[in-house]
Amino acid sequence: MTSSQTIDFSSKETEVSGKDKPATSSVPLWQQEGAEPFLRIENITKKFGDFTAVDNISLNIYKNELFCLLGGSGSGKSTLLRMLAGFETPTSGRILIDGVDMAGVQPWDRPVNMMFQSYALFPHLTVADNIAFGLKREGVAKAEIKRRVQEMLDLVQLGHLGKRKPHQLSGGQRQRVALARSLIKRPKLLLLDEPLGALDKKLREETQFELINIQDELGVTFVVVTHDQEEAMTLASRIGVMNHGVIVQTDEPHDVYEYPNSRFVAEFIGSVNLFEGVVIEDEPDTVRIQSEEAGGVLYINHGISCAPHQVVHVAVRPEKIRLGHEQPEQKENCLHGxxxxxxxxxxxxxxxxxxxxxxxxxxTQPNFNREVGERFTWDDQVYLSWTEDSSVVLTS
Structure with a gap:
């Protein structure tokens, strides 16, 4: 396929409204045997000279999914997003959207739109004209533009603000205008690069749920790039954690948090305590680890795959740990400090x-009541304990 060729996507469905979306199954598509990915990324690599920004990534994303690429600065997530949009050309590998190979397909010919962190609104245009900009360039009839702009304004709850200029809006309102402009051309795939990064914490939390509701109503597949772990946990159906150009774990938010597959993921997602130790017992349903850092034996009620006496790390989230002045009856997973x-x-x-x-x-301990029954303060001697199913053994 040459760069001069134009792909006709008109034969495929380009819009899914809330009432037209297929009935959802209790089993998500990525867990269904034989389900066809909507977006297929196959062995994609991107090099800039001697630097490898994206390193042989393969990933399947399914229709109507809200997928988050999560990683720190320089992890390769934005470069991968730009390749999906067509702004960067892969060094090797291929990208298929709805079964069509994107090799040589220009950004404007892809069934894709991208929403940037800066929003990039035109300051001299009204909200309605900003949203309508793409349709006007395509020569869509005025009546159709007016109808679709009003639909988008109502969708993002800005129906009464169509005549305002961007500088007259709050940060959250500008974010919704940018989202409406990205969606009005009815892309099959919407790419969002740090979409909430410019908002303050409270507004960001409120807008996260608005974004989920809009995505669910339209049924458009979203791929979101973010460095914010809480944002990814809130938004995503699945998360791909990136590090040094590689996706190191792909899972649903609960599994990424509760069952990280490496020390990097455990430390990157939320807060965690890591105890280094040596495996002294490894049975199918039991692992015991002698840890000098913990000052005793740590017990986990599941087996692992490792060599005898291998050095491993036990990960325990702060909220899983009980704090008390009295020594509990359990001998394992019980520390003093x-x-x-x-x-x-x-x-x-x-x-x-x-x-x-x-x-x-x-x-960490939740404050259920204003007056806490058992108080703790500086220099208190305390016991820390947790159950056998509250920790995870990490071998890498």
Whole structure:
């Protein structure tokens, strides 16, 4: 396929409204045997000179999915997004959208639109004209433009603000205008590059749910790039965690958080305590690890695949740890230490505890009541404990 060729996507369905969306199954598409991916990324690599930005990535994304690419600066997530949009050409590999190979297909000929972090609204145009811009360039009839612009304004809850200019809007309103402009051409795939990064925390949290509702109503496939773990956990049907140009784990948010497959993922997603130790017992349903950092034996109620006496790490989330003044009856997964610091955060309190081994551990406790029955303060001698199913063994 040459770059001069134009792909006709008109024979394929280009719009899915809420009432026309197929009935959802209790089993998501990515878990259904034989389900065809809507977006197929096959062995994509992108090099800039000697630097490899994206390194042999393969990934399947399914129709109507809201997929998040999550990673830090320089992880390759934005470069991958730009290749999907057609703004960058892969060094090797291929991209298929709805079964069509995108090799040589120009950005304007792809069934794709992209929403940038800056929103890139035209300051001299009204909200309605900003949204209509793409349709006007395509020569769509005025009556049709007016109808579709009003549909988009109503969808993003800005129906009364069509005549305003961008500078007269709040950050959240500008974000919704940019989203409406991206959706009005009815793309099959919408790419969003840090879409909420310019908003303050409270507005960002509110807008996350608006974005989910809009995506669910339209049934458009979204691929979102973000560095914000909480944002990815809130938005995504699945998350692909990226590091150094590679997707290191792809899973649903719950599984990425509860069952990270490496120390990198465990530390990148949320907060975690890691205890280094040596495997002293490895049975199909039991693992025991001797850890000098923990000052005792750690017990996990599932088996792992490792060599005898292999050095591993046990990951325990701070909210899984119980804090108490009295020593619990359990002998394993029970540590002793002293409270070095704590911070009241409203819904929870964060404690820093130095174990007898010298290792510092983070513990969080929810504040269910205004008056806490058991209070903890600086220099308190405390016991830390958790259940056998609350931790994960990491071999890499």
């Amino acid at each position: 002293r409270i070095m610091d704590f911070a009241y955060m409203g819904s929870l309190t964060v404690f820093k505890v130095r174990l007898d081994s010298g290792k510092e551990v983070r513990v």
